[in-house]
Amino acid sequence: MDRFDLLHKLAVENDNKLILLIMDGLGDFPMETGGLTALEAADTPNLDRMATEGSTGFNIPVRRGIAPGSGPAHLGLFGYDPLQFDVGRGVLSALGIDFDLQPRDLAARGNFATVDKDGIITDRRAGRIPTELGAKLARKLQEGTSLPGYEIFVLPEKEYRFVFILRGEGLSEALSETDPLQTGKLPLPVLPLDDSSEAKHSAELVNDWVKQARALLKDERPANSVNLRGFAMDPALRQFPEIYKLRAAAIAQYPMYRGVSKLVGMDVQPSGKSIADEFSVLESIWEQYDFFFLHVKPTDSRGEDGNFEAKVKIIEEVDAQLPRLLALQPSVVVITGDHSTPAAMRSHSWHPVPLLFWGQFAMPDDVKSFGERAVSHGYLGHLHSTDIMPLLMAHAGRLERFGA
Amino acid sequence: MDRFDLLHKLAVENDNKLILLIMDGLGDFPMETGGLTALEAADTPNLDRMATEGSTGFNIPVRRGIAPGSGPAHLGLFGYDPLQFDVGRGVLSALGIDFDLQPRDLAARGNFATVDKDGIITDRRAGRIPTELGAKLARKLQEGTSLPGYEIFVLPEKEYRFVFILRGEGLSEALSETDPLQTGKLPLPVLPLDDSSEAKHSAELVNDWVKQARALLKDERPANSVNLRGFAMDPALRQFPEIYKLRAAAIAQYPMYRGVSKLVGMDVQPSGKSIADEFSVLESIWEQYDFFFLHVKPTDSRGEDGNFEAKVKIIEEVDAQLPRLLALQPSVVVITGDHSTPAAMRSHSWHPVPLLFWGQFAMPDDVKSFGERAVSHGYLGHLHSTDIMPLLMAHAGRLERFGA
Numbered sequence: 119m120d121r122f123d124l125l126h127k128l129a130v131e132n133d134n135k136l137i138l139l140i141m142d143g144l145g146d147f148p149m150e151t152g153g154l155t156a157l158e159a160a161d162t163p164n165l166d167r168m169a170t171e172g173s174t175g176f177n178i179p180v181r182r183g184i185a186p187g188s189g190p191a192h193l194g195l196f197g198y199d200p201l202q203f204d205v206g207r208g209v210l211s212a213l214g215i216d217f218d219l220q221p222r223d224l225a226a227r228g229n230f231a232t233v234d235k236d237g238i239i240t241d242r243r244a245g246r247i248p249t250e251l252g253a254k255l256a257r258k259l260q261e262g263t264s265l266p267g268y269e270i271f272v273l274p275e276k277e278y279r280f281v282f283i284l285r286g287e288g289l290s291e292a293l294s295e296t297d298p299l300q301t302g303k304l305p306l307p308v309l310p311l312d313d314s315s316e317a318k319h320s321a322e323l324v325n326d327w328v329k330q331a332r333a334l335l336k337d338e339r340p341a342n343s344v345n346l347r348g349f350a351m352d353p354a355l356r357q358f359p360e361i362y363k364l365r366a367a368a369i370a371q372y373p374m375y376r377g378v379s380k381l382v383g384m385d386v387q388p389s390g391k392s393i394a395d396e397f398s399v400l401e402s403i404w405e406q407y408d409f410f411f412l413h414v415k416p417t418d419s420r421g422e423d424g425n426f427e428a429k430v431k432i433i434e435e436v437d438a439q440l441p442r443l444l445a446l447q448p449s450v451v452v453i454t455g456d457h458s459t460p461a462a463m464r465s466h467s468w469h470p471v472p473l474l475f476w477g478q479f480a481m482p483d484d485v486k487s488f489g490e491r492a493v494s495h496g497y498l499g500h501l502h503s504t505d506i507m508p509l510l511m512a513h514a515g516r517l518e519r520f521g522a
Numbered sequence: 523m524d525r526f527d528l529l530h531k532l533a534v535e536n537d538n539k540l541i542l543l544i545m546d547g548l549g550d551f552p553m554e555t556g557g558l559t560a561l562e563a564a565d566t567p568n569l570d571r572m573a574t575e576g577s578t579g580f581n582i583p584v585r586r587g588i589a590p591g592s593g594p595a596h597l598g599l600f601g602y603d604p605l606q607f608d609v610g611r612g613v614l615s616a617l618g619i620d621f622d623l624q625p626r627d628l629a630a631r632g633n634f635a636t637v638d639k640d641g642i643i644t645d646r647r648a649g650r651i652p653t654e655l656g657a658k659l660a661r662k663l664q665e666g667t668s669l670p671g672y673e674i675f676v677l678p679e680k681e682y683r684f685v686f687i688l689r690g691e692g693l694s695e696a697l698s699e700t701d702p703l704q705t706g707k708l709p710l711p712v713l714p715l716d717d718s719s720e721a722k723h724s725a726e727l728v729n730d731w732v733k734q735a736r737a738l739l740k741d742e743r744p745a746n747s748v749n750l751r752g753f754a755m756d757p758a759l760r761q762f763p764e765i766y767k768l769r770a771a772a773i774a775q776y777p778m779y780r781g782v783s784k785l786v787g788m789d790v791q792p793s794g795k796s797i798a799d800e801f802s803v804l805e806s807i808w809e810q811y812d813f814f815f816l817h818v819k820p821t822d823s824r825g826e827d828g829n830f831e832a833k834v835k836i837i838e839e840v841d842a843q844l845p846r847l848l849a850l851q852p853s854v855v856v857i858t859g860d861h862s863t864p865a866a867m868r869s870h871s872w873h874p875v876p877l878l879f880w881g882q883f884a885m886p887d888d889v890k891s892f893g894e895r896a897v898s899h900g901y902l903g904h905l906h907s908t909d910i911m912p913l914l915m916a917h918a919g920r921l922e923r924f925g926a
Contacts, residue, residue, distance in 0.1 A: 147885060151575075180924055182905055183912030184532070187925035200925065201523050210926045466923055468916040469885060470903075490901065491888050500903035 122361050124520070125197070125508060129363040134449030134514040136364070136409045137400075138506070140195065141436060142188070142375075143418030145458025145471040146490065149426050156417075156426055156461060157472060158489035160433040164440035165453065165474070165488040172476035174485045175498025177506060179457045185466045188418075189213075191456035192378045194503035196358055196411075205381065206291060206350020211281045213377020215273055219352055224289040224320060227348045228272070228280040229297065230255060230341035231305075237343075239301050243278045244341035255341055256280045263330040265323050282346055284323060289351065290316035296328060297345035305345055324349075357383030362511060365406070369399045370413035379411060393432070397439045404446050418466075421459030429461050450477035450513040452506060453488075470500055477513045526765050528924070529601070529912060533767040538853030538918040540768070540813045541804075542910070544599060545840055546592070546779075547822030549862025549875040550894065553830050560821075560830055560865060561876060562893035564837040568844035569857065569878070569892040576884040578892065579902025580874035581858045581910060589872045592822075593617075595860035596782045598907035600762055600815075609785065610695060610754020615685045617781020619677055623756055628693040628724060631752045632676070632684040633701065634659060634745035635709075641747075643705050647682045648745035659745055660684045667734040669727050686750055688727060693755065694720035700732060701749035709749055728753075761787030766915060769810070773803045774817035783815060797836075801843045808850050822870075825863030833865050854881035854917040856910060857892075874904055881917045 146155035180186045180200050189210045190200030208225035219225060230252060232241035247255075253274035260272040268286035275281055292311040298304070308324045310317030324346065331344045359366050360383070368379030368386045376386045385407070387399050396412055403410075414436055420429035443451065453476070458469040472493045483497035501509075511517045550559035584590045584604050593614040594604030612629035623629060634656060636645035651659075657678035664676040672690035679685055696715040702708070712728045714721030728750065735748045763770050764787070772783030772790045780790045789811070791803050800816055807814075818840055824833035847855065857880070862873035876897045887901035905913075915921045 147883060152886075176903065181912065182909035183914075183916040183921060184528075184924045185916065185921065187923055190925040201528065204523070205925075207926055214926075463883065467883070468913070468921070469883075470901075490885060494887050494901045494903075495899055500905070 122356055125511070125517070126361050126363070128517045128520060129361070129511060130516055130518055131363050132515055134408075134516065135404070135446070136510050136514050137412060137443065137448045137451045138195065138410070138510065139412045139414070139443070139451065139453045141414045141417040141433065141453070141455050143421045143457060143459025143466065144433075144455025145460070145467070145469045146421070146429070147458070147460035147462045147467070147469060149462045155490045156421070156429040157433060158491065160430045160437065162433060162437040162488060164437045166486065168440070168451070168453070168476040169474055169488040169492070170486045171482060172474055172480040173483055173498050174488065174493040174496030175473050176470035176493060176500045177454045177473040177503050178470050178500055179503045183468045185468045186457050187466070188374050188456060189378055191503070192375060195456060195506060196382050197361070197504050197507035198355060198382070199504050203353060203355060205353050205378070207348025208281070208291075208350035209352060209381075210374065210377075211275060211348070212283060213381065214374045215275055215281055216373035216376065217271070217273060217281065217283065219283070219377075220285060221352045221354065222285070222287070222289060224284045224291060224349060224351055226282045226346040226350070228282045229345045229347070230278045230280070231343045231345050232340040233305075233343040237304055239298065239303055239305060239343070241340060242297065242299075242301060242345070246277050247341050249274065249276055251341065252277055252280060255335065255338065258334060259331050259344070262334045263327055265327055268323065270327065278341065284327070288316050288319055290314055290320045291349045291351045292317040293321055293324060293349040295345070295347045295349070297347050305343065308346070352381065355382055359383050362409070362507065363516070364409040366409040366411065367403055367407040368411045368413070369396050370411070371396070372413070372415045375413045375415070384411060393435050394439060397442045400443065401446065417455065418459045421461050422464055424461050424464040426461040448477075449515075450475065450480070450510055452510055454506070473498060473501070473506075475509065475513060479513050526760055529915070529921070530765050530767070532921045532924060533765070533915060534920055534922055535767050536919055538812075538920065539808070539850070540914050540918050541816060541847065541852045541855045542599065542814070542914065543816045543818070543847070543855065543857045545818045545821040545837065545857070545859050547825045547861060547863025547870065548837075548859025549864070549871070549873045550825070550833070551862070551864035551866045551871070551873060553866045559894050560825070560833040561837060562895065564834045564841065566837060566841040566892060568841045570890065572844070572855070572857070572880040573878055573892040573896070574890045575886055576878055576880035577887055577902050578879075578889045578897040578900030579877050580897060580904045581877040581907050582874050582904055583861045583907045587872045589870045590861050591870070592778050592860060593782055595907070596779060599860055599910060600786050601765070601908050601911035602759060602786070603908050607757060607759055609757050609782075611752025612685070612695075612754035613756060614778070615679060615752070616687060617785065618778045619679060619685055620777035620780065621675070621677060621685065621687065623687070623781075624689065625756045625758065626689070626691070626693060628688045628695060628753060628755055630686045630750040630754070632686045633749045633751070634682045634684070635747045635749050636744040637709070637747040641708055643702065643707055643709060643747070645744060646701065646703075646705060646749070650681050651745050653678065653680055655745070656681055656684060659739065659742065662738060663735050663748075666738045667731055669731055672727065674731065682745065688731070692720050692723055694718055694724045695753045695755045696721040697725055697728060697753040699749070699751045699753070701751050709747065712750070756785065759786055763787050766813070766911065767920070768813040770813040770815065771807055771811040772815045772817070773800050774815070775800070776817070776819045779817045779819070788815060797839050798843060801846045804847065805850065821859065822863045825865050826868055828865050828868040830865035852881075854879065854884070854914055856914055858910070877902060877905070877910075879913065879917060883917050
């Protein structure tokens with residue numbers, strides 16, 4: 119039986135409320151031999167109390183050894199195996215700029231590039247032009263290109279990156295990319311990757327647009343060309359509220375997380391600017407939903423910066439908000455990260471992420487604090503991120519018995 | 523996405539070197555109530571220091587509860603799920619005698635047997651004839667049988683066992699076996715198991731050979747017949763160096779391990795006679811490879827003998843060599859076994875195998891020694907043997923991020 123069919127079949131509605139609190143990039147690694155992780159170093163009386171009262175363990179995002187991007191990592195937390203449900207790069211890029219992607223839009227990640235007089239790529243990132251110049255050039259392409267019968271969106275991302283979206287009928291994502299992925303080569307034409315008329319037609323449209331874009335940019339320096347990668351459409355995922363029979367709200371401030379939540383059908387809330395704001399939003403919508411996904415970004419950002427102390431402070435800031443969350447009397451609270459972002463590594467890593475289940479039926483274990491070494495002794499052991507939602511549902515009395 | 527496709531896609535090359543040190547049958551069980559395991563009893567200052575500095579846990583070979591043979595257990599360690607990649611018994615037998623198996627060879631495991639005057643099997647193992655007699659009879663079959671257009675190899679294994687290999691064009695492994703697996707029955711004819719002309723032709727060839735072999739043996743006592751089992755060809759496994767982008771060397775003294783390493787495409791080294799010899803080989807080839815599989819056999823042999831003290835001594839002998847290994851400054855070292863061989867059981871068992879990851883990004887846990895009870899508290903928890911290679915790659919910075 120399909121996993122979602124099973125969960126949907128067993129899911130029942132009740133009044134219990136569920137919170138999934140994600141501190142992005144929570145997992146950590148000591149900065150020096152014999153040192154503590156950020157989570158171990160942080161002063162977290164509330165997390166430690168919840169760890170004492172509840173169950174702890176580790177969450178493995180995607181698979182052992184895999185350091186995931188935020189898109190696949192969050193799909194896993196929502197119960198969608200990221201190796202099974204592949205959200206293309208173009209869609210993630212569109213979500214990452216808060217673009218309101220429609221089911222039939224074709225999205226791609228665009229790069230400004232430098233080519234020589236023969237059209238050969240000399241810099242795939244156009245010297246990493248400043249974001250302001252990237253935005254100006256994206257506007258130029260937005261205003262100067264057209265494809266009859268189709269709407270075009272050219273939206274700046276960061277530096278040399280932009281998002282290209284084509285809107286209209288009969289589009290396909292089965293397209294090859296223009297970027298040869300190395301310098302010294304000519305860009306490639308976009309080719310259809312299957313025999314459908316949609317793929318053929320989409321390839322023609324995109325090649326036409328690329329030609330127009332390059333003509334418009336030819337006198338710019340250094341960004342005198344473009345490449346498109348990762349053509350993708352909304353993967354039409356089975357919707358989260360339907361699978362789990364939950365009215366689901368997402369509280370997140372960063373576009374990517376708002377976007378992924380929207381892809382799975384959660385109601386994405388206006389979520390303020392600060393961590394405290396997010397808890398205020400939680401309070402304000404408490405009566406209207408059953409499930410609350412609360413996303414805290416700066417743990418990851420400070421990890422990416424390599425700023426251990428700042429990461430510690432963010433964790434302490436979240437901890438200080440937890441009494442507000444508990445005052446709402448949720449049935450079950452899960453606290454973890456989507457992946458690890460050790461400040462010592464300044465990047466996402468594969469390290470399993472500390473995981474905490476708190477609620478009436480969360481088995482208390484011997485663990486009295488929330489940290490990497492402590493939860494190694496926890497009752498939950500190591501589980502895949504896709505197991506978190508079924509466990510959350512179970513702890514809230516929302517899954518019926520399987521079989522007689 | 524296929525697992526190997528994913529790993530290959532994420533794999534990158536760098537200068538970091540990886541060591542997978544396998545003490546065969548390492549996992550153990552106390553000889554008496556309240557006793558220690560061999561690994562716990564052994565005096566292992568170097569292993570204990572590495573456990574203190576690194577991460578520990580358990581490696582589950584194949585699946586929970588399954589006691590594997592050496593072939594499937596090693597495939598798992600190399601990342602090949604042994605339930606998915608089935609290396610047939612004939613191939614394992616050929617590898618086990620160091621036979622240089624070619625891609626189109628058809629191999630089978632042969633047994634000398636005793637039959638009565640009506641051809642009914644009275645002893646499937648011919649009274650477990652001595653190895654010397656088995657070798658003499660194998661030579662007799664080698665010299666006295668022929669199949670036009672094909673090369674035949676009949677090579678002694680141990681006691682009543684031999685390996686039969688047929689070399690030539692158009693062979694198939696889709697063949698039934700001659701051994702009815704009980705006495706009091708007639709041997710079975712070999713039948714093709716699919717509709718291919720290769721299977722039909724192979725069945726005819728093998729039946730012809732079996733007839734010749736039995737005719738040659740009819741006056742021998744007790745080994746007056748043969749049976750063939752486990753017809754198999756090289757499974758043409760996707761090659762390890764290609765999947766992981768690693769220059770890979772195998773240091774192993776026993777044919778089976780050399781053979782499995784060769785099947786997956788490692789460069790198998792002349793590996794000396796002693797444990798110290800193997801570490802000398804490691805030193806001598808250090809600059810030429812990225813990945814080193816180092817296989818120590820006697821831990822398993824002493825376990826099979828039921829000789830607890832001798833198993834302890836072997837573990838101590840390996841521990842004493844570890845400073846030589848660390849002096850090479852590897853990036854990551856994994857130490858574990860392919861399965862458990864408790865001296866108390868004198869056989870392979872299903873018990874999970876202590877596992878140690880050592881390296882810059884191996885999270886130190888609370889575990890200060892390398893032994894079954896100690897690593898139960900480790901940061902790695904229980905993982906499947908097939909997860910070891912992805913984790914090794916990750917710890918060496920050789921896997922890129924998955925998705926955006």
